[in-house]
Amino acid sequence: MHVAECKFVGCHHKSCAELPLGLHHPLHPIHPLILFDGYTYYPEENENSKCKVCKESQIEYTYRCYRCDFNVHARCASLLPTFEAEFHNHPLTPFWKLIAFTCDLCGIKEDKGIPYLCNPCGLSIHSKCAYFPRRLEVVRHNHPLHITHSSLELHESDSRFCRLCVQKVDTRYGLYYCSKCDFVAHLNCAIDTENRADINFLELKDGENKDEELDQSFELAAAYKVKKIKEGDHGTEIATEIEHFSHEHDLKLTDEEVHNNEKCDGCVRVISPPFYSCAKCSFFLHKSCANLPMxxxxxxxxxxxxxxxxxxxxxxxxxxxxxxxxxxxxxxxxxxxxxxxVLEILTHKGHKHQLILSYTSFEQSCSSCGAKRNLVFHCTSCEFALDFKCATLPQTTRYEQHEHLFTLSFAAEDDSS
Structure with a gap:
């Protein structure tokens, strides 16, 4: 296991135990660096805890110079002559000088950084970018994504958007890509814990289905037992009485209208036929809610x-x-x-363009209510966005004892807003 993955407190990794207590490093040749447990020395993250190599302030084992406030993570201080990146065919050599460069993988410009270089390809990347996996899977796509950092022939589009954050992608630099579906994602979006699927591709053989049995049976487990059925049109069977997991009594199917503003106990919205109801108490379920998989x-x-x-x-x-x-x-x-x-691509009556589910590390404003969220449905053509609350508002609803239904409107009828 890599040093960056250990929990440092009570760590028993052989590699961590063998770290030298001090070393001379080419980035700071004038003084020796001493090994510290970052949690003890930096109980809280601050500017001094930032590593001079990766520029991050993660609390972990670190080498430090007392006199100069110089700090470098143990994983970043490695003096190995070459590094084997998972996604690249040639070894990468660290250039142990702080220089200005642009990372060929993430595209970020560094005023003072340490590049990892590939002499045959002329590749120059950050040390932290060298650890990107060759392929991974995200929860919002069915196929593995492969990293690309060269000029692959992607399907030409007027503009490219990351399918995870719905922000523009610069195809001159690295990205994760599915050639089967023309699915593109930013590097950092794909490895974000909110998006990345929990799969170890190093242990998964090519073509192997990670959850084959689960995928086949997942949506088949019903939430109810059928008590009575009848034959419908074209010989289809209709469950007229069921035992649902959510209620103690049997429920019967009805097509009658309800006039007492009753709500479905599943989705908590106005009940409408067809629905299941309990003859003994006021319990209602839309047929669609009763059919939800377990x-x-x-x-x-x-x-x-x-x-x-x-x-x-x-x-x-x-x-x-x-x-x-x-x-x-x-x-x-x-x-x-x-x-x-709700589907990932939303067609909403309140906007003329399609909206795509977008997750970002920064908050985005909902165009309807103004709330700031990390997760919204975003338009690629304009700055319009809807959060889940506004995107799932019902088209009609009742209010207290008012006799008529209220209809969702997308513009004020006058200047009252």
Whole structure:
């Protein structure tokens, strides 16, 4: 395991135990550097904790000069003559001088940096960029993405957008790419923990399906047992009475209209036929909500999600939900029914262009409510964006005892806003 991956407190890695307690380094030849546990010396990140090589202030093992406030991570201080990058065919040689250069992989200009050089190719990259994996998978795409840092013949488009953050991509530099689908992603977007799938490609053989059995059975597990059925049109079977996991009594299917502003106990929206209801108490379920699978995958999360019923807050729209939601067994992630059904590419009546799901490390403003979110549906043609709360608003709703339905409007009828 690489030094950067260890937990430093109580670490038992053989490589960490064999680190020299001091060394002379070409970046700081005038004084020796002493090994420190970064957590002890820098309990909080600050400017002095930044590494002179990678410019990051991650708290880990570090070599430090007392006199000059010079600091370099143990992983960045390696004096190996060459480095084998996973994505490149030739060894890379560190140039141990602080110089100005532009990284050929990420495109960032450095006033004072240490490039890793490939003599046969003329490649010049940051030390941290040398650790990008050759291929990876993101939760919002079905195929592995391969890194490219050369002039591959991509499908020509008027403009290229990262399919994860929906920001422009400079194809002169490195990116992650799926040639089957013409799917493009920024390097940092693809390796972000919010986007990256939890797969070790070094252990996965080419062509092997990582979850073949799970994929086949995932959406087949129903949330109810059928008690009674009838034959519908064209010989189809219709479940007229079911036992649903969310309710103690059996539910019967009906096509009748409801006039008491009753709501579905699954999606918590106005009930409309066809729906299942309980003859003993006021419990209603849209037929579509009753048919929701017990388990499913969603592009917003890297783990499988399980259908549950409880009071919680959705991590997409940030609204409290007392109906059905999907929950992750591995971590604290919750998704209500409406947000779980939204596609990555959204056609919305409030905007003339298609909107694409966008996750960014910086917050973006919703054009409807003004809330700032990392996760929005973004337009590639203009600056229009919608957060999940506004994107999933129902087209019609009722308000208290008002006799008529209210219809969602996208512009004020007068200057009252």
């Amino acid at each position: 388990k499913k995958r969603n592009p917003l999360h890297q783990h499988p999600l399980t259908l549950r019923k409880n009071l919680t807050r959705c991590d997409a729209c940030y609204q409290r939900c007392n109906g059905f939601f999907y929950d992750c067994d591995s971590c604290y992630f919750h998704l209500d029914v409406q947000c779980s059904l």
